[in-house]
Amino acid sequence: MQEKSKSWLQFLLEVIVLVLLFTLVQYALSAGLVNQSYQITLTSMCINVILAVSLNLINGFTGQLSLGHAGFMAIGAYVSVIITNFMDLPFIAGILGGCLAAGIAGFVVGVPTLRLKGDYLAIATLAFGEIIRVVLQNIDYVNGPAGIMGITKLTTWPWLYWAAIFTILIIVNLMNSSYGRAIVSIREDEVASELMGINTTRYKVLAFVIGAMFAGLAGVLYAHYFYIIRPETFNFLKSFDMLVMVVLGGLGSTTGAIIAAVFITFLTLALQKYAAMRMVIYALTLIIVMIYRPQGLMGNKELSRKTFSGIWGGRK
């Protein structure tokens, strides 16, 4: 019983910290303390966290190398813009529509391609991402390669912040359950997992669909912040960016993905002045991490209450 009341207390504490962080930034924003460049960084940070955490579900936890995440992001972005700007429906409809469309795309792509393994799956998903881009370039309804401009800015700090928290919460909840264990067992040993009674195809598709939906969510938030979306924005380099975050953070660590997403966003900001050098430094960072810490910053460990109580010793 004591155990229970303590975990409630901890939960309450976490909620308070989250709300406090939110209010603090919200106050800073409304008081005009944050300049334009930092505002953009803040937005990218939340979007990157959503992308990295959701891609980590597919690549890190399920162990299925997917390189098509930008494709799902594009679907979320375009569908939501059609809903909000072309049909004049409220933002929430755009969010739901965007996520749903990306999720459906995830299902349609996942069912046939998840039979493939390793490199073959990577190539198939990479191809899917490119197909989405090329298809969008050729649809006149969404202005083809020119993209859609003048999108109403609906993405605000509360949306960004709570969307990121929601993504993390759902994925953490999923992974700390029997369903999550089934998903991880696929990564560990697909044959053994299947022989333990787990329908591996089903859980691979499940992880893929959930991952795709959150990529869609990131796409929606992106489109409604940056005024403009073009098919070119969602090319394979974008997928590659996300993969870098996941690998840097450590495949199979949600906290790792979050830390890496935040770190890379700041790195991008810091390197803005040296645009030409950006990719070089990016690549160097990766090489160094891979040499000295091939399992990524966090490995497959998580930062959790347990870790902290470990660090601050003995306070049980």
Next chain:
Amino acid sequence: MSLLEIKNLYKSFGGLGAVINFNFTIQSGELIGLIGPNGAGKTTVFNLITGVYRPDKGQILLQGQNIAGLPPYTICQKGIARTFQNIRLFKDLSVIDNVKIAFHKNVDYSLFSTLIRLPAFFQGEKDIETKAMEYLSIFKLDHKRDEIASNLPYGEQRRLEIARALATQPTLLILDEPAAGMNPQETKELMELIKWVREEFQLSILLIEHDMSLVMGVCERIYVLDYGQVIAEGLPQEIRNNKKVIEAYLGEEVGKC
């Protein structure tokens, strides 16, 4: 009705018959050994029964129902569990998580209650935890519950694999060389464990083994496989003196050729 009946099972890999017209029966509660020289097709038989391979021909009847060609997870759900020749644990996961995964096929809370943490989730997780701990303590692994599976010593990994297979609540347990790499003392303990498991869990056991002391010690009936075909079947003492079996293992006598 027999628990498992295999009729004319046939599987070839590119023209090479790996298992040729294999016939086999096992009754409820029986403990049967499958032996044969290396490459005789024993593991292929296991892979066919558990659905890892699809048979080319033949039937595999589990309690009268044909399971040949079903996917492995369905076959597991119908009550056949196995261990592997080269241990296949979920290496990076904790000992207890390895066992918990085996309970997933009976998970009684929905995905929805998982995502938003409904009471059903907490209750379900508690039940899984208790059951998993039961299996771990049976196999004396409870004090290592949070250890990473790959860090366990070899013998404990074998035990964990058996615990995990049993956690799927099978009616037929298939053990692929459970004594591989064990010393005589460990083999002896394993022998007791296998007998005990059969009584305690009321199931049938089919095992492949090279260690003759183990096979002769625990099995009630033995099938001998050579070049994909059953060359002998019978009680341990019959097999021990069977000429064909001796030939398969040791070669023919010189004078005969």
